[in-house]
Amino acid sequence: MSLTSISLFCILAVLANASPVPNQPRSVYTLREGKPRLSFQERATVSGKSIQELLAIDRANVVAKYEHNNKLAAAAKASGLLTKSKRQSTIGLTDVNSGGVDELYYGTLQIGTPSQDITFDFDTGSSDLWVPTQNSNGYNDGTHFNTAASSTFQSTGQSFADQYGSGTCSGTLATDTVSFGSLTANPQYFGAVTQVSSSFDNNPATGLCGLAYQSIASSGQAPLPLNLYNSGQISSPEFGFRITADTSNGAELTMGGIASDYAGASFQSTPVTTQTYYEVNTNGITVNENIVSGSFPAAIDTGTTLIYVPTSAASAFYNAIPGSSSAGNGAYNYPCDFSGTVGFNFPNIGNLDFNVNDLNAGNNGDGTCVGAVQGQDIQDTNGNDFAIIGDVFIKSYYTVFNFGSNYVAFSPANGNT
Template sequence: MKWLFLLGLVALSECLVKVPLHKGKSLRDRLREDGKLKDFLKTHQVNLASKYFPRLAAQVATEPMTNYMDTTYYGTISIGTPPQNFNVIFDSGSANLWVPSTSCTSSACSNHNEFNPSSSSTFQATSQSLSIGYGTGSMTGVLGYDTVQVGGLTVTNQVFGLAYTEADFFSQMPFDGILGVAYPSIASDGATPVFDNMWSQGLLSQDLFSVYLSANGASGSVVIFGGYETSYYSGAMNWIPLSSQGYWQITVDSVTMNGNVIACNGGCQAIVDTGTSLIAGSSSGVANIQNAVGAYQDSNGEYVVNCNSVGSLPDMVFNINGVQYPVPASAYINQNYCTLNVQQTPVDLWILGDVFIREYYVVFDRTNNYVGLAPIA
């Protein structure tokens, strides 16, 4: 099939370049004489691929991310014409893109980049309001449309939020806004996510993206749109079917430590969330984890362990779709403060945040509705 496809492209180019330029000598002959035939055929085949087989001309886009103290990972995008730059979290736990605007009245906007719609020749305003709540705060604003550039890709007519108000929490964050990469079904106000437009506009070779998060503040974190890179992981990539298509939600069969079930006995639901720093879970499950590692609550309300015991603590093992995914104590314990990187959620839903993702290269596959997990290399 592959070779027939390539031969078809060659046949198409043969048909098109044999049109005579003038009587007695073809375009092919003239290009051959001028030494330009090879370059012409190469360019022509690429153009044919773009016209008749647009996915062949699509690409894989790699967006570097900055690791901010192992708590937040963000990359740089641009919006508008000429482009205005913003640092954003690529958040698999939400589906909207928003950035601060010059109309924002909150102090949280004042120390961040703000989008100026009057400075963009391609901006299209709407009167549709936007309101999004997160676990750490909320934002309100209005929707607009403009050109968005991510990882070298140009997405046209992209809807995004212009924040008018932001929670104080955001003033302490190194990023300007959020680019959600979850399913469109959870997007506020029916906004089409950036990733969906990347695919529908023929910019990607595959309908998936992948994430590698570095540890210990190191550089090298990336989100790759349209593919995944085998050098980031070792062993086999295990594919886990989604249990719901809104968040990137999967079923966890159990959570064990030292072979004993400490959470999710009989199974529970979890989301793989690049926008959450910690691992979070049900109150009973987290309480069992706290007891298993001997954590106690300090005056700040955080759960801490004896720093000398970290090296002897067992792995926290997530059993998912028949495969074990261990998270070592060096990951679920903050090495600087000996605090537990696991917290309770108000709902019976586990969140596998950055503490988990740093241990595993993650592929988010929209074609098959899978999450792929493999140990980092």
């Protein structure tokens, strides 16, 4: 998928990425759609695995997500032409929080005629829109899309398949009316999914809405933001994310602009360097305002919870935090009482710190905590080791993704960290 995602949405994964989490034995525990998640410690208890083992599973999912989308990007040509448009709209997002960690954010789109409300994980690390249908093999609590009930649903007859970490989905490429708040894409291509991995049963959102560039869309079709822009539905080729910390209220996604309370805010932007994910360059990761690693590119991925950096950067990061130690496989423990600053240094911007409290991905009970910055050597579409910067960082900033002028912009969050 991307650099979160993700980028699209899991009980054995400690953290959400835009991909589903790996399968788990049904005899242990099954978390259904729309239900709250267990904390990380509780998951470790019911699964019989350690937090480090769960982190390793999540890491494998992220790697698989990006390797899959890199193959799509390698075969794609950069798309470009955008037309004029008119307006914007905002929808609320629900924060899924487990044990004090904000794992993912989902919201509602309307699909079909008459419209059906379907929840989606919004992922800047992937580019396809898909939803399980009423005849899907996956668990259905009444939230799947009923194609038979929509008079505007049309199947193209073409197959659709996508892969997210250890999870997969497949079905038919279709079109229908899709509404984002007051905006309507008609028609919008999406995957009408009939086969899904059992890991999707554990997702609080029903479907996934990829927001990255068309070059990595499995369908080959325009993602929802580009479709809304090309059809004149939104005012500018961009969208803004506000994701909150430890609360189910206040998070939102604005398509075609930014939230009204940020109209006078000062934004700092850095250019997108590869139009697949929202990939940008960094000058390195920082501790106490000092760059402690070499430079590397990074994907800004709303569909991924944690932060994954090249292993050399992770080592340098924790070496700069006294009392830290490796837990193996790219995971690290650090003193829970660490109160310095942590962040990234971006070209054209400089240092951007994120809330140090969000560095804590779990308490070991011995005065050390599991670090939310993980080491993993993942290659981008250019073959470079890069980072995936997920929600741990993003929720400290109102973040704008512009796919016309191709940049990502940040403004400090208004009281959300």
